Amino acid sequence: MSGYSPHTPADVDAMLRAIGATSIDDLFAQVPAGLRARATLTLADGLSEPALRQQLEALAARNTGALLPAVFLGAGAYPHWIPAVVDQILQRSEFATAYTPYQPEVSQGTLQAMFEFQTFSALLLGLDVANASMYDGASATAEAVLMARRVLPGRRTVWLSRALHPHYRATVATYVGGLGDLELRELSFAADGRTDLVPLRTAGADALCVVLGYPNVFGVFDDVIGAARLARAAGALTITATAEPLALAYARSPGASGADIAVAEGQSFGLPVSYGGPGVGLFAARETHIRSMPGRIVGETVDTQGRRGYVLTLATREQHIRRERATSNICTNQGLCALAVTVYLSLLGRHGLRRLAEVNAAAAHDVAARLAEAGVVRRFAGPFFNEFVVRSPDAVTRWETLAADGIVVGLPLHRWYPELDDALLVCVTERHRAEDIDRLLETLAPAATRARAVRG
Amino acid sequence: MLLDESLIFERGSAGRAGWMLPAPPNAVELPPELRREDDLVGLPEVSELEVVRHFVRLSQWNYSAATTLYPLGSCTMKYNPVVHEALVRLPGFSALHPLAPDQLAQGALELLAQLEAALEAMSGLDAVCLQPAAGAHGELLGMLVARAHHRERSDARRRRVLIPSSAHGTNAATSTLAGYEVREVPGDHRGLLTVRAVAEVMDDSVAAVMVTNPNTLGLFEEELEAIAALVHERGGLVYMDGANLNAILGIARPGDMGVDIAHFNLHKTFSTPHGGGGPGAGPVAVRASLAGYLPIPRLVRRGGQLAWSEDAPKSIGRLHAFNGNFGVLVRAVAYILRLGGPGLTEATRLAVLNANYIRARLRGSYHLPYDTPSLHECVFSDRDLQEHGVHTVDVAKRLLDYGFYAPTIYFPLVVKGALMIEPTETETKETLDAFVDALLRIAEEARTQPALVRDAPHQTRVTRLDETRAARRPVLRWRPPARESAEIP
Numbered sequence: 034m035s036g037y038s039p040h041t042p043a044d045v046d047a048m049l050r051a052i053g054a055t056s057i058d059d060l061f062a063q064v065p066a067g068l069r070a071r072a073t074l075t076l077a078d079g080l081s082e083p084a085l086r087q088q089l090e091a092l093a094a095r096n097t098g099a100l101l102p103a104v105f106l107g108a109g110a111y112p113h114w115i116p117a118v119v120d121q122i123l124q125r126s127e128f129a130t131a132y133t134p135y136q137p138e139v140s141q142g143t144l145q146a147m148f149e150f151q152t153f154s155a156l157l158l159g160l161d162v163a164n165a166s167m168y169d170g171a172s173a174t175a176e177a178v179l180m181a182r183r184v185l186p187g188r189r190t191v192w193l194s195r196a197l198h199p200h201y202r203a204t205v206a207t208y209v210g211g212l213g214d215l216e217l218r219e220l221s222f223a224a225d226g227r228t229d230l231v232p233l234r235t236a237g238a239d240a241l242c243v244v245l246g247y248p249n250v251f252g253v254f255d256d257v258i259g260a261a262r263l264a265r266a267a268g269a270l271t272i273t274a275t276a277e278p279l280a281l282a283y284a285r286s287p288g289a290s291g292a293d294i295a296v297a298e299g300q301s302f303g304l305p306v307s308y309g310g311p312g313v314g315l316f317a318a319r320e321t322h323i324r325s326m327p328g329r330i331v332g333e334t335v336d337t338q339g340r341r342g343y344v345l346t347l348a349t350r351e352q353h354i355r356r357e358r359a360t361s362n363i364c365t366n367q368g369l370c371a372l373a374v375t376v377y378l379s380l381l382g383r384h385g386l387r388r389l390a391e392v393n394a395a396a397a398h399d400v401a402a403r404l405a406e407a408g409v410v411r412r413f414a415g416p417f418f419n420e421f422v423v424r425s426p427d428a429v430t431r432w433e434t435l436a437a438d439g440i441v442v443g444l445p446l447h448r449w450y451p452e453l454d455d456a457l458l459v460c461v462t463e464r465h466r467a468e469d470i471d472r473l474l475e476t477l478a479p480a481a482t483r484a485r486a487v488r489g
Numbered sequence: 490m491l492l493d494e495s496l497i498f499e500r501g502s503a504g505r506a507g508w509m510l511p512a513p514p515n516a517v518e519l520p521p522e523l524r525r526e527d528d529l530v531g532l533p534e535v536s537e538l539e540v541v542r543h544f545v546r547l548s549q550w551n552y553s554a555a556t557t558l559y560p561l562g563s564c565t566m567k568y569n570p571v572v573h574e575a576l577v578r579l580p581g582f583s584a585l586h587p588l589a590p591d592q593l594a595q596g597a598l599e600l601l602a603q604l605e606a607a608l609e610a611m612s613g614l615d616a617v618c619l620q621p622a623a624g625a626h627g628e629l630l631g632m633l634v635a636r637a638h639h640r641e642r643s644d645a646r647r648r649r650v651l652i653p654s655s656a657h658g659t660n661a662a663t664s665t666l667a668g669y670e671v672r673e674v675p676g677d678h679r680g681l682l683t684v685r686a687v688a689e690v691m692d693d694s695v696a697a698v699m700v701t702n703p704n705t706l707g708l709f710e711e712e713l714e715a716i717a718a719l720v721h722e723r724g725g726l727v728y729m730d731g732a733n734l735n736a737i738l739g740i741a742r743p744g745d746m747g748v749d750i751a752h753f754n755l756h757k758t759f760s761t762p763h764g765g766g767g768p769g770a771g772p773v774a775v776r777a778s779l780a781g782y783l784p785i786p787r788l789v790r791r792g793g794q795l796a797w798s799e800d801a802p803k804s805i806g807r808l809h810a811f812n813g814n815f816g817v818l819v820r821a822v823a824y825i826l827r828l829g830g831p832g833l834t835e836a837t838r839l840a841v842l843n844a845n846y847i848r849a850r851l852r853g854s855y856h857l858p859y860d861t862p863s864l865h866e867c868v869f870s871d872r873d874l875q876e877h878g879v880h881t882v883d884v885a886k887r888l889l890d891y892g893f894y895a896p897t898i899y900f901p902l903v904v905k906g907a908l909m910i911e912p913t914e915t916e917t918k919e920t921l922d923a924f925v926d927a928l929l930r931i932a933e934e935a936r937t938q939p940a941l942v943r944d945a946p947h948q949t950r951v952t953r954l955d956e957t958r959a960a961r962r963p964v965l966r967w968r969p970p971a972r973e974s975a976e977i978p
Binding site: 036037038039040044045047048049051052053054057060061062063064065067068069071072073074075076077078079080082085086088089090091092093094095096097098099100101104106108109110112116118120121122124125126127128129130131132133134135136137138139140141142143145146147148149151152153155156159161162163165166168169170171172179198200201203204206207208210211212213254258276281282283284285286289298305306307308309310311312313323329330331332333334335336337338340342343344346347348349351352353354355356357358359361362363364365366367368369370372375376378379380381382383384385386387388389391392394395396398399416432433436437441444463 | 494496497498501504505506507508509510511512513514515516517519520522523524525526527528529530531532533534535537540541543544545547548549550551552553554555556559561564566567568569570572574575576577578579580581582583584585586587588589590592593594595596597599600607610611613622623624625626628629632633636657658659661662663664665666667668669670671708709711714737738739740741742745746756760762763764765766767768769784785805806807808809810811812813814815816817819822823825826827828829830831832833834835836838839841842843845846848849850861862864885886889894895897898900914915916917918944946949950951952953954955956958959960963964965966967969
């Protein structure tokens with residue numbers, strides 16, 4: 034079976050005649066025979082569509098963790114309701130099967146949607162301009178540091194908050210590792226879960242940027258205003274990375290808090306957690322730094338008849354024009370995921386998004402309060418959104434056993450922070466039902482449930 | 490029917506909401522300095538139906554692979570099987586959290602292990618990392634692996650990467666990002682890289698050679714094995730950009746050509762939809778001696794179970810928050826299973842047949858700068874049209890009027906005014922004939938009524954757009970009418 038190829042034997046004969054070849058093999062004559070002899074694919078024969086479905090359905094069914102309702106994991110990937118409209122639009126072939134819009138006259142749908150995506154990114158992050166997307170929040174953070182390096186050449190020190198998501202920190206380290214001219218310094222976190230900014234007071238002429246999670250990996254809102262003040266005093270830039278952008282419908286925007294570059298992971302806005310991808314990186318900055326930005330950018334213009342239209346622009350920053358002097362090597366980004374964010378934010382809009390943020394904050398704070406009532410206290414007192422850390426040595430020890438029993442109570446943090454060996458990061462969103470939350474409380478604080486039952 | 494459609498921000502009415510949950514019983518306030526400053530002014534206030542119409546209308550302004558032949562060279566715009574869209578949406582895949590305990594994710598891990606094994610078999614290399622989200626992301630991974638390899642051998646002299654002049658821009662940009670200088674190597678009169686050209690510049694300062702095979706002219710680099718032997722002898726590594734792998738699956742394997750590191754573009758060769766610019770996936774395969782440098786986490790088998798392991802002391806680290814573009818990987822696995830070994834090889838053979846058919850029918854009417862036999866794509870130029878004042882861009886725009894997307898234009902840079910055509914295997918002979926007929930008519934129009942071609946397109950929603958104006962006076966977003974400043978003093 035030749036899959037999706039439409040060729041009949043008569044087609045092949047006619048085409049070979051036109052080419053002047055006697056067989057398809059002739060067309061590969063320039064490939065050395067030794068290579069061809071070794072290249073036979075050892076893979077099995079192809080499957081019919083029903084057999085393929087059965088095979089993948091069987092694999093999906095073994096992901097029992099996906100089918101549990103009581104999963105309280107966040108830490109960079111957040112389960113939210115996805116309105117039916119979003120996925121219906123994503124499945125339109127006109128969007129899904131288009132390429133990067135190299136011919137703008139027949140790509141206005143993609144281009145206008147990207148322009149709207151840039152607007153949403155800029156509005157939410159509170160900055161002037163945004164690009165058409167990066168791979169994800171982690172790589173966007175790394176690209177933000179590299180952008181700072183272009184804006185402030187010669188400066189070497191990158192201050193990274195230790196409360197920034199560890200995978201984001203690791204990605205930054207990998208990206209700057211090849212260049213070898215930047216030094217990463219860590220800012221530890223204080224007792225309230227916020228980044229300790231005191232060492233930033235010593236930042237001097239060598240300081241390039243400070244990078245904070247907002248909220249950070251403990252779910253706590255860092256003091257971006259304070260960090261930006263100190264960074265500015267040293268002539269450095271402030272970068273924020275937001276893994277849960279729904280928090281920004283509720284909290285002061287990074288730009289208004291003093292950030293010069295703000296990035297976010299957009300998965301929360303209309304994309305499933307999908308085992309970690311595809312998500313999408315949002316990337317915004319101040320207008321003065323626009324020519325140092327990485328990635329595709331869409332701009333407004335007019336056609337020969339004066340009608341408004343959109344094109345890819347400022348391409349002289351990019352690899353296909355500037356080659357080794359480009360601002361980034363990025364080419365393909367996360368176009369369709371950016372479309373999901375655009376549809377989602379259009380649909381929820383100003384009021385629906387704010388309401389959803391309120392629902393998340395209320396649900397998480399309610400769970401935190403009920404746990405505290407039962408003696409399961411928060412590890413960090415800093416202000417939070419829909420995620421928080423509690424001390425629960427027992428749940429940490431029994432994490433896998435509990436998971437096998439059908440509840441993932443959160444994420445034990447000792448994998449990232451050995452000193453937080455009793456800490457559990459718990460995420461509560463609008464997806465969690467009352468009975469799932471009761472089960473969480475029952476598991477983490479059996480006493481609390483009993484007390485409630487007596488009261489009730 | 491192409492209806493007008495304003496920006497979503499220009500629609501709606503104050504107070505309207507498209508999708509709203511009930512208010513929570515308790516309100517949680519943040520401290521004043523942390524409260525949102527602008528009450529989200531500027532975000533749309535529109536109904537659900539307004540949103541549906543907005544995006545349905547926008548979609549109708551797009552050409553796509555499902556609409557028409559999309560002959561972009563080096564982009565491999567083949568059919569994206571519809572069944573994959575159903576499979577990736579199975580809750581067992583889409584609702585799986587990336588930090589779920591491994592024991593509850595065995596199906597996903599098994600799928601990833603199968604993909605790693607399949608890519609190893611196809612590349613003739615020994616270990617695969619699935620984390621990169623696109624080809625250029627994979628290139629960065631690969632060049633950081635090369636760097637780690639040289640660093641481990643305390644070989645600090647190597648500061649340079651050799652790149653053929655026909656290479657994609659990403660190769661050069663990636664080399665810089667990995668901390669290397671770029672040195673271009675010219676191809677010969679046939680369009681090929683030669684041992685001789687590489688030998689002239691190959692010395693102890695070269696960390697790696699980055700090649701694309703077949704190259705961007707669609708030509709198989711037949712001296713690659715000898716080039717690799719030379720590079721290895723002088724202590725360098727060979728990186729292969731797999732953008733054009735659709736030309737050689739089942740025909741030749743990178744590992745057998747002496748390649749040490751190669752990336753795949755799953756959104757090209759393995760039919761995952763391009764999405765108007767992603768998401769893609771750019772897995773990387775390496776030789777066993779380089780496997781220790783691959784990013785964490787690595788997929789390992791412990792007893793009967795699969796698990797993620799971060800125990801890799803030489804690893805270059807991470808390039809992505811989690812496990813790469815998992816949803817894209819699911820589609821690629823589905824494609825590989827559906828076609829199987831024989832089907833994948835047959836796809837390659839028919840892709841090459843289709844490209845050679847177009848080349849045979851067009852030669853004589855368009856200038857073919859390199860006459861060397863080509864594989865999955867062919868590159869023409871506008872040389873013979875210039876006397877009529879018609880250029881490559883005009884041909885591209887006029888094709889849109891005939892209902893076809895344009896080829897890749899002005900690339901590769903080694904061909905002046907290039908038109909780079911890649912039809913893929915999923916197109917019928919009838920479609921190829923219609924496409925060729927359109928190009929032949931355009932060549933005729935260039936002679937008889939050149940203004941018609943120069944002013945194209947005529948049938949699209951907008952005519953030619955002013956790209957200079959967009960770059961000189963950038964308007965990169967919509968702005969609310971009277972936005973209050975919320976800067977911290």
